[in-house]
Amino acid sequence: MEDRAVKRAFGGPPPCNEYTCATEGYVLSMMARLSQFGIEPDAYWIDAGWYANASPSWWEGVGTWAPDKKRFPRGLKPIGDAAAGKGRRFVLWFEPERVYQGTQLDRDHPEWLIRLPNNP
16 A cells, blocks of 8 residues: 555645755755654765656756756755765756757757657
């Protein structure tokens, strides 16, 4: 039987989807909060949605591999630095095999893409 609490928690609270609402401050605070409870992972992971154009759905930004400047004004370096400062690694999710219509790679390098009919 599927755990409904886990299913509801996946992707963050509405209207967020994956990390589409994450900010530099939120991520750094969560890292500190984990430490407060003695939870020291080998690596800190930011999943889908950290990039520009990711709202309201993370998949709408796949293909723009630049941090959302509104949410991460200093980029992702402060998060990597914080992880390194704790002796941990930093993992950043991205999906190079898929690009959504209207994203940076779609606009700047359409020659790199294979388009699927009726699929944005």
